[in-house]
Amino acid sequence: MGILSPYTLTAPSTAVVTGYQLLADGTLLPHLLASAGRAYTGLFLGVTVGVVLALLSGLTRSGEALIDGVVQIKRAVPTLALVPLVIIWLGIGEAMKIFLIFTAVLVPVYINTHAALRGIDIGHVELARTLGLTRSEFIRKVALPGALPGFFVSLRLAVTLCWTALVVLELINTQTGIGYLMNRARDWGQTDVIVVGIFIYAILGLVSDALVRLIEARMLAYRRVLGT
Amino acid sequence: MGILSPYTLTAPSTAVVTGYQLLADGTLLPHLLASAGRAYTGLFLGVTVGVVLALLSGLTRSGEALIDGVVQIKRAVPTLALVPLVIIWLGIGEAMKIFLIFTAVLVPVYINTHAALRGIDIGHVELARTLGLTRSEFIRKVALPGALPGFFVSLRLAVTLCWTALVVLELINTQTGIGYLMNRARDWGQTDVIVVGIFIYAILGLVSDALVRLIEARMLAYRRVLGT
Amino acid sequence: ALTEDPDTTLAVADQSELVRNLLDASGEASKLGFKGSFPNFAGGPAILEAMRAGALDIAYVGDTPPIQARAAGTLLPIVGTFTRKVAQYRLTSRPGLVIHKLAELKGKKLSYVEGSGRQVFLIEALNRAGVSLKDVELVNLRVADLPDAIRSGAVDVAVLTEPHITRLVKQVGASPVLDPLERQILPSTSYFYARPEVLAEPGKAAAIGSFLGAFARAAKWANANRQAWAKYYYTDFQRITPDDTAAIIAGESPLEMQTAAEAIPHHQKLIDILYQAGSLKERFDAQTSFVDTYDSIVSAER
Amino acid sequence: MTIHAPSFGPVSLRNLSRGFGQKTILNDITLDIPRGQFVALLGESGSGKTTLLRALAGLDDDAVTQGDFRTPRNTSVLFQDARLLPWMSVIDNLTLGLRRSDAKVAASAMLDSVGLGDKADVWPATLSGGQKQRAALARSLLRQPELLLADEPFGALDALTRMRMHGLLFRLVERRKPTVVLVTHDVDEALLLSDRILVLKDGRIAEDHQVALPHPRSTGHPTFVELRQTLLRSLGVETNLV
Amino acid sequence: MTIHAPSFGPVSLRNLSRGFGQKTILNDITLDIPRGQFVALLGESGSGKTTLLRALAGLDDDAVTQGDFRTPRNTSVLFQDARLLPWMSVIDNLTLGLRRSDAKVAASAMLDSVGLGDKADVWPATLSGGQKQRAALARSLLRQPELLLADEPFGALDALTRMRMHGLLFRLVERRKPTVVLVTHDVDEALLLSDRILVLKDGRIAEDHQVALPHPRSTGHPTFVELRQTLLRSLGVETNLV
Numbered sequence A, B: 001m002g003i004l005s006p007y008t009l010t011a012p013s014t015a016v017v018t019g020y021q022l023l024a025d026g027t028l029l030p031h032l033l034a035s036a037g038r039a040y041t042g043l044f045l046g047v048t049v050g051v052v053l054a055l056l057s058g059l060t061r062s063g064e065a066l067i068d069g070v071v072q073i074k075r076a077v078p079t080l081a082l083v084p085l086v087i088i089w090l091g092i093g094e095a096m097k098i099f100l101i102f103t104a105v106l107v108p109v110y111i112n113t114h115a116a117l118r119g120i121d122i123g124h125v126e127l128a129r130t131l132g133l134t135r136s137e138f139i140r141k142v143a144l145p146g147a148l149p150g151f152f153v154s155l156r157l158a159v160t161l162c163w164t165a166l167v168v169l170e171l172i173n174t175q176t177g178i179g180y181l182m183n184r185a186r187d188w189g190q191t192d193v194i195v196v197g198i199f200i201y202a203i204l205g206l207v208s209d210a211l212v213r214l215i216e217a218r219m220l221a222y223r224r225v226l227g228t
Numbered sequence C: 001a002l003t004e005d006p007d008t009t010l011a012v013a014d015q016s017e018l019v020r021n022l023l024d025a026s027g028e029a030s031k032l033g034f035k036g037s038f039p040n041f042a043g044g045p046a047i048l049e050a051m052r053a054g055a056l057d058i059a060y061v062g063d064t065p066p067i068q069a070r071a072a073g074t075l076l077p078i079v080g081t082f083t084r085k086v087a088q089y090r091l092t093s094r095p096g097l098v099i100h101k102l103a104e105l106k107g108k109k110l111s112y113v114e115g116s117g118r119q120v121f122l123i124e125a126l127n128r129a130g131v132s133l134k135d136v137e138l139v140n141l142r143v144a145d146l147p148d149a150i151r152s153g154a155v156d157v158a159v160l161t162e163p164h165i166t167r168l169v170k171q172v173g174a175s176p177v178l179d180p181l182e183r184q185i186l187p188s189t190s191y192f193y194a195r196p197e198v199l200a201e202p203g204k205a206a207a208i209g210s211f212l213g214a215f216a217r218a219a220k221w222a223n224a225n226r227q228a229w230a231k232y233y234y235t236d237f238q239r240i241t242p243d244d245t246a247a248i249i250a251g252e253s254p255l256e257m258q259t260a261a262e263a264i265p266h267h268q269k270l271i272d273i274l275y276q277a278g279s280l281k282e283r284f285d286a287q288t289s290f291v292d293t294y295d296s297i298v299s300a301e302r
Numbered sequence D, E: 001m002t003i004h005a006p007s008f009g010p011v012s013l014r015n016l017s018r019g020f021g022q023k024t025i026l027n028d029i030t031l032d033i034p035r036g037q038f039v040a041l042l043g044e045s046g047s048g049k050t051t052l053l054r055a056l057a058g059l060d061d062d063a064v065t066q067g068d069f070r071t072p073r074n075t076s077v078l079f080q081d082a083r084l085l086p087w088m089s090v091i092d093n094l095t096l097g098l099r100r101s102d103a104k105v106a107a108s109a110m111l112d113s114v115g116l117g118d119k120a121d122v123w124p125a126t127l128s129g130g131q132k133q134r135a136a137l138a139r140s141l142l143r144q145p146e147l148l149l150a151d152e153p154f155g156a157l158d159a160l161t162r163m164r165m166h167g168l169l170f171r172l173v174e175r176r177k178p179t180v181v182l183v184t185h186d187v188d189e190a191l192l193l194s195d196r197i198l199v200l201k202d203g204r205i206a207e208d209h210q211v212a213l214p215h216p217r218s219t220g221h222p223t224f225v226e227l228r229q230t231l232l233r234s235l236g237v238e239t240n241l242v
């Protein structure tokens, strides 16, 4: 960032001071919590529904016919064009924002998990069949564990997506949130606050990603792969 | 969409008429081509660089140390916050737009391909070692084919991402592009044009996805997996 | 004639949280005779979408959104108008370029934010200078990117507001257009428009009256207590430095409420400018965009 | 192809043909295996032993199949590769889908029997080749199937371990009398264990021998030696060399 | 652990120990294999045969290792699983990393030798168990290695095919004289092919026999029969039963 004039983007050192002030005077935390509430509710819903849809679509023909096209269309249409629709359905409150994050998160979770399910070794499926596993046993013991590596990749995408998707949404009817703070800072040219925001996103991104990879490493400890 | 008042979102039938008119009077095509040029240039760059970075980071320790953190931060920071930076570096012309699409596409390509590389069966790596493969042979014959399933998942994400990322960018210094058309329609409340845009995105999304899956099915024909 | 009900709810779309702060700072907020909510938005299009969805009752918007809504086939009647004589917009040139006469805009790269008040301001500036739209290079940009476009010299002239103008002048040597005529191009006008259904509901219609009264009083307070208002809103709430706050206040003329009759001519002018620029397919009659229901309240309270 | 509903009772094949693409692997096979019979299936590598076994297991739906067959409902398959799920401990692999209240206890006991008592809680990836095969054997035997389809279950075992596993299998067969189809490439193994030996050649059952020897069998018994010679010759091996 | 730079010449191990986690698998093994010797490695399932072979191949860097060893530079490894890359045709698997101008021709000829002439262009997943094993054998033999480390390369083959593969391996050994370490669970195989037989037990080389018999060998030769008895006994098998 050295090549930037300090006016375009504040020097990191100044931003640290600003960040500390915002923290100390209690401004930052409520915004952070507000955003976190939205982001993680959306994340939770998106991950849950994404996995369920991936299971329905990956393991049943009728599920695939019903679900896959809809998800493909959803992800092809920019959020901008969805906002008016969702406002009609859910109003301009929190529900609308969480819904849009939920659908944004759903996309990579669905695509990755679905592909991972489709990529399960046929040998394991044959085994499940000959062992007479029930549908539920098959899902819990074979399909989900087999799709876990793909699911974790999508989770890594999702944990940052839920935050970045929020920036645009926190333009609509909100007085809280990091996105709101960033947008307001842009309106008034407060580059130090923008840099604080970038720092927050970067830290959140690195920490969430590291966390997911930690859980991943534990849950996939059985694997004998290049990355271990 | 039956429950929507025509003010909010035009009925699909009206949109078809509008779409036909836009096509017939030659309005639509130049916008579509302008967007396609940007989207696919960004896609091409993002996919290429994403794969190269994934290889560097997935197969070398120093590469991982250098690259991985930067990509994590990039993807954690919303594009909105990057725009001012990129404007300063690249101006407000096409380069800026293509650069931002390129970085947007790079993220899923990198994450998925990197994870796929990391997930390559250690048995195949051992084989490569005992066969005395060169680095380049290892990459071409073992690493890349092994990571191909993960790469294709990311390609599916990328082919629609390059279009949706464009919407926000076609607000900046352009009078062409589907995103420009959508934004202007939004300013002027032309819901029929918005629905035409949604149709275009949906069709593009379904067609690109189908295309990628077709190529995928051919290139992964050797696999004996659930989805075949 | 209109009776107020304290249980009536009124959703007023706000921008930059100006309305809410003005009511709070002036003490009017606590005296509202209804349950008001002030959802904050960024820009007219999102407000129009929320209006059409029925999520809002009335909205605080800039000068072009009512025209855009009407062009889209949704007539949202204007219930209140307030204006500042001297525009908050300023034509500002990039570092290394000083423009002394509006006529010098000819052949320059000008920022163009389609469908916004800045577009109208620019067109009128060119009209005043006798320069045709064809003789300049228009660069579509988002409002948020304008300062950086000037800073990096990506455009020659942009329509900016404070505190960006003062800041760019100080930091990189940008310059406002020096032509005295530039300060007379257009006033800054904003509107409250309403969903027609709301006007037909007696309770809400009464609440709107009460709100407009409160807003007029709040505006009067702000005009009379410029420093207090500036500190409350810009310095304390928006966290703008005292220097920048001073810059904003320095160029700002007082907030004036207008009746429909007073507001119609200017509104017609806006329509005409947009029509001339080709942004409007048909030339509306400004008269039919207004309702005069609340003129008496405005006259009494301003 | 018609697959009759699985039934309790014997295995029967009627004019079963199966191939991949253009190539026919199994060619019009008709075969009856009475309930409780222990059948060994011999044949050259690539002759179609696994293909036949998988057909009986109801797998490979995508293969080109004609004719029909009937198998008992409760069938257990021992694949040629051990096919343990890598994300489960060895004991969890054994109890997977096992409908017994004492699943865990029984699995532990079975692991002891196959000499893997100390490997219950490790990942399958850390087992040796022969240990994987034994774990798969343990999983199959635990099911107490009516029909056991086993595809070279002892291929990776040394002589001693193999004898122990023979003994284990044999004791269970004695006790529960399942029908067994055992694919093997070892003529001695077939002779030691089975009631009947089939040789698969050119897609058909080329030979069908009853092994009327009492148990425990000795490799020195004249009938044993004679049958061994016959089988090796029919498998193309010059017997005087081996 | 120190691994001396690979050298041309013999294989030598000095006090090599290796284990996983707490458990020691190889315990202080010292061993010299002269250049060109054909060594068979016997041992119970799980005794550490694969572990030893993989150590010599320079694999399992993460295992707890002590001592050092020296192997020739040009080593070829035949894994216990066939380990063909699923995304390449069989012939491409054979030529992978092969530095010979006539790679394709040589690979074709080798495929013919292992009886897979018609399988050159199919995916490995469509091969039978024994066919996979033969493809892996072909890949290893093509390399013309100085040291061949083979982990039960004939385990999935029927008697006839196995004899053919023995013959193929033996001809190549005669011609090129590589050093060979062959892990097997088949005592007869070891006796038929090798110059020297090692028995691995409790992490040590428990027995070390020279096999001074001329080729081709006959199973009836008295020395053969005697050594067979000795080996089976040391592997724990009651010889009169088999």
Ligand SMILES: Nc1ncnc2c1ncn2[C@@H]1O[C@H](COP(=O)(O)OP(=O)(O)OP(=O)(O)O)[C@@H](O)[C@H]1O
Binding pocket: D020, D021, D025, D043, D044, D045, D046, D047, D048, D049, D050, D051, D052, D080, E125, E126, E127, E128, E129, E130, E131, E156, E158
């Ligand atoms: N999915 C498949 N597609 C095409 N050919 C196949 C497929 N599966 C098996 N084959 C072929 O069918 C033939 C019989 O295979 P099968 O696995 O039944 O042999 P096998 O008798 O079990 O041999 P082995 O003893 O080597 O295991 C082989 O030539 C094999 O290549």
Ligand SMILES: Nc1ncnc2c1ncn2[C@@H]1O[C@H](COP(=O)(O)OP(=O)(O)OP(=O)(O)O)[C@@H](O)[C@H]1O
Binding pocket: D125, D126, D127, D128, D129, D130, D131, D156, D158, E020, E021, E025, E043, E044, E045, E046, E047, E048, E049, E050, E051, E052, E080
């Ligand atoms: N990665 C590992 N982690 C832990 N234990 C291991 C690992 N690999 C092998 N072992 C253990 O080391 C022991 C020796 O294994 P090894 O594969 O060398 O046996 P082997 O002699 O080749 O047996 P087999 O004849 O069955 O192939 C076994 O008990 C096995 O469980």
Ligand SMILES: [Mg+2]
Binding pocket: D049, D050, D051, D080, D151, E128, E129, E130
């Ligand atoms: Mg087989």
Ligand SMILES: [Mg+2]
Binding pocket: D128, D129, D130, E049, E050, E051, E080, E151
């Ligand atoms: Mg082994």
